[in-house]
Amino acid sequence: MKDETFLLKCPSFVSDPFLMKKKKNQNYTCVHAGELKDTVYGGATAPIYTSTTYDYRGPGTNLYPRYFNTPNQVALAQKMAALEHTESALIFGSGMAAISAVFMAFLKNGDHIILQRALYGGTAHFAAAEFDRVGITYTMIEHINEETLKDSLQENTRMVYIETPSNPLLEITDIEMVSAFAKANSLTTAIDNTFASPINQNPADFGIDLIIHSATKYLGGHSDICAGTVSGSQKHMELLWNTAKNYGGSLSDVTVHLLERSIKTLGLRVKQQSKTALKLANFLARHPDLEKVNYPGLKSHPQHKIAKKQMHAYGGMMSFELKKHVDHDDFLEELKVIKPALSLAGVESTILSPTQTSHSLLTPEERAEQGITDRLLRFSVGIEELNILIDDIEQALEKSRKR
């Protein structure tokens, strides 16, 4: 009996080297990389191929959505490869589908992984809930540096997984240092690059193997798409694909099309959001009602120098604490433009209390250990003008100062 996998191959392409240049022509790349041309009518946008079955005698033999190889999936993967300066990429049904596929493809029973402590909640939960069942052990590091990495290294360590900037405190991990350590010890490296987006940070330039995005955030950018991506070398993507097609976490072609459309304006959006966030962070850092503004673009940020080395701009995410004389709940209640919302990275500004939402399952002690206080707010800067955001914050503070 013929195994169907004999007929199947990972969608293979090597991203256009012209588009893999550092930080160059990002908007051009967003619009044109991996363009799927309408050769029938000459339309300006890509046609959507929704077929789940193709003539096995024709050029479409073996095209099937779960194999990550339909025309729209491959075109978008080419765009993501170009944006992350890698050879190849795969598009997933969610950020967690991408993250879990990476873990399950590169780790096996008996292996050990080093994880950064400050991780997206879903990722931390995956480690706690799933690794033990399949015999994978892990060490979480509070502050990743050469020392702590050395201390955590075991004979069976296979991977280092980081996330920078981190959620919600915007801590920065030195990507180049992690990459060098991993290479010296033959470890695979993976990074969750969601907060930075490919516009502000390209970890492949520092030698990171697997670059992951929750495309639900900046890549989608309009709070209406759930998707994920992984970019890496052809070799790494083939290994990932071998496992990913078994887990079946690909993205539907209609949503692939929506995501492709969103990424065309990724550069415009993120550059604007980063510019506004830097000005806003500087304004808030001097504000008498606020303390501890966490933003990697501030000179006062403890890892500002590392951020400057590895980021093109500092992104649209920040967090801050309200001083004790401001009522936390009133402040959120009084905001008129900025929406209290769980997710992030949309064109609209959103805010949340990690204590009440993303980190509510931790005990107050665990939160305190991680530096997350009840007065901390995480802010996702949208594309609204700076003065609108400042006015909204000022009027909400005005009404929520305790007398």
Ligand SMILES: *Cc1c(COP(=O)(O)O)cnc(C)c1O
């Ligand atoms: C949202 C998010 C994820 C998970 O992505 P989903 O698309 O929700 O599965 C992973 N990492 C980070 C940093 C995120 O913000």
